[in-house]
Amino acid sequence: MKIFTSAQIHELDKYTIEHEPITSLNLMERAAKALTRAIEQEWSNRTPVVVFAGPGNNGGDALAVARLLSEDGYGVSVFLFNVHNKLSADCATNKKRLIEGKRVKQFTEVTVNFDPPQLEAGMLVVDGLFGSGLNKPLAGGFAAMVKYINQSAAKIVSIDLPSGLMSEDNSYNIRANIIRADLTLTLQQKKLSMMMADNQQYLGRIKVLDIRLSPEFIQRTESRCSILEEKDIRQLLKPRGDFAHKGSMGTALLIAGSYGMSGASVLATRACLRTGVGKVITHTPKRNYEIMQISVPEAVLQMDTEETIFSEPVDTEDYHAMGIGPGLGTSEATAIALIAQLRRCTCPVVVDADALNILASHRAWMQQLPKNLIFTPHPRELDRLAGITSSNCTERLFKACELADRLHGYILLKGHFSALCHPDGKVEFCSTGNSGMATAGSGDVLTGIITALLARGYKQADAARIGMYLHGLAGDLAIKDLGKESLIASDLIDYLPKAFLRLEE
Ligand SMILES: NC(=O)C1=CN([C@@H]2O[C@H](COP(=O)(O)OP(=O)(O)OC[C@H]3O[C@@H](n4cnc5c(N)ncnc54)[C@H](OP(=O)(O)O)[C@@H]3O)[C@@H](O)[C@H]2O)[C@@H](O)CC1
Numbered sequence: 001m002k003i004f005t006s007a008q009i010h011e012l013d014k015y016t017i018e019h020e021p022i023t024s025l026n027l028m029e030r031a032a033k034a035l036t037r038a039i040e041q042e043w044s045n046r047t048p049v050v051v052f053a054g055p056g057n058n059g060g061d062a063l064a065v066a067r068l069l070s071e072d073g074y075g076v077s078v079f080l081f082n083v084h085n086k087l088s089a090d091c092a093t094n095k096k097r098l099i100e101g102k103r104v105k106q107f108t109e110v111t112v113n114f115d116p117p118q119l120e121a122g123m124l125v126v127d128g129l130f131g132s133g134l135n136k137p138l139a140g141g142f143a144a145m146v147k148y149i150n151q152s153a154a155k156i157v158s159i160d161l162p163s164g165l166m167s168e169d170n171s172y173n174i175r176a177n178i179i180r181a182d183l184t185l186t187l188q189q190k191k192l193s194m195m196m197a198d199n200q201q202y203l204g205r206i207k208v209l210d211i212r213l214s215p216e217f218i219q220r221t222e223s224r225c226s227i228l229e230e231k232d233i234r235q236l237l238k239p240r241g242d243f244a245h246k247g248s249m250g251t252a253l254l255i256a257g258s259y260g261m262s263g264a265s266v267l268a269t270r271a272c273l274r275t276g277v278g279k280v281i282t283h284t285p286k287r288n289y290e291i292m293q294i295s296v297p298e299a300v301l302q303m304d305t306e307e308t309i310f311s312e313p314v315d316t317e318d319y320h321a322m323g324i325g326p327g328l329g330t331s332e333a334t335a336i337a338l339i340a341q342l343r344r345c346t347c348p349v350v351v352d353a354d355a356l357n358i359l360a361s362h363r364a365w366m367q368q369l370p371k372n373l374i375f376t377p378h379p380r381e382l383d384r385l386a387g388i389t390s391s392n393c394t395e396r397l398f399k400a401c402e403l404a405d406r407l408h409g410y411i412l413l414k415g416h417f418s419a420l421c422h423p424d425g426k427v428e429f430c431s432t433g434n435s436g437m438a439t440a441g442s443g444d445v446l447t448g449i450i451t452a453l454l455a456r457g458y459k460q461a462d463a464a465r466i467g468m469y470l471h472g473l474a475g476d477l478a479i480k481d482l483g484k485e486s487l488i489a490s491d492l493i494d495y496l497p498k499a500f501l502r503l504e505e
């Protein structure tokens, strides 16, 4: 699913009106019907409804919804905010229709003073104040009203966006002045701000309503950001040949583990094997020998000369891909070996965990890195790597994009919606995964998965796309049986087979 900017959404709206063709008023009616249907699926007509409508088309949608709900027997009170005595044309027409319909319990047009209605548990607020046309943070009376609605016990459903939330960048927004919805009914496509972890508190559940905006425009318009869905991943997967043998399914090298962190090498290696690679060679300190042999008998071991750390770079000519970092530690000897290893690599590479921490503390080395590496930081690792001090998710994403550009590599930023930042500036969000996966070792599993996909011959972009999707899907399938609370990283490996089966269905 493409994520358009608000300017593109405006164009899409205009194009649909001209080419379908359909009047803008009828398009609003179509949106309002979809919104009403979605509301009626969740709340019965015994629920008292209070609609807050703004002066633009978001308010127009809200007024049309108020009319349709009242026609279906809901008791609806409406407050239209028209403080500048300026309504959009379609908002004004819907105001007229609402008044002429005479079905709503109460209609108040607020021009100066506002006496807020009583909002109680069991009531439903329809928030249609502002949508994609919001151009500055809410302030004054609107801010006060948002706070009043938020502190009430009523349920809140927002039209298109929670009022006060910008479609894209909320770095400079006033967060106290944003509606906290229980349900957001967004039109046609998700907006960029909906993919940010720090905005989830405003969005509640999100439902995307198809209002049949021009499929032709959607198809041919490029978007910088998009959401990877199952159909996209299915198209990327290559079938396993009937005559495949372990020599033709790729040989992967993992450099992982140190004394006290052998588990990371076990997890990455097992995940790599479960991702259908032909052979996995794990390079690990001597102390890890027995642990690895017993935990992952399928792997071939290559022992470092050191007892407890990774200390010597190895040739990669015999491997189709390398993953480096899980449980590596950050000792100076390991740091020196790591940079030498990355510089001499001849195969595609995934850089994770302590390998990222080492680079973060030796930032000058980053200029010496080869192109097309895949980096898989979690937010804190990215912050250290890119020198980010703010905890703002949008800013962090933009910084990750800058870093991908500077390194000519791929940054897979792990999180609520993991984001793959391509060197050309594109961003793809992952639609799988859940909070149960926020557990130690989960990242080591991802490294193993992507390394396997690279070794099997997938290009960097596809290996990262499929890898993050599979990893999240395994987590989603696992919680159906195990729940989120008890999920551990090994479970993700155990559910990889089911994830593959699902994608092959
Ligand atoms: N394309 C689609 O998918 C479809 C979209 N549709 C709907 O249209 C919505 C977008 O409508 P929209 O463009 O009229 O903008 P909207 O959000 O109503 O706000 C504009 C008004 O707010 C004002 N204003 C702005 N910021 C402000 C502030 N901080 N504080 C105070 N005022 C502020 C601004 O005033 P201005 O600053 O311009 O003077 C203007 O009056 C979209 O979200 C969806 O619900 C459907 O109907 C059909 C298909």
Ligand SMILES: [K+]
Residues within 6 Å of the ligand: 058, 127, 128, 129, 130, 131, 158, 159, 160, 161, 162, 163
């Ligand atoms: K809204």
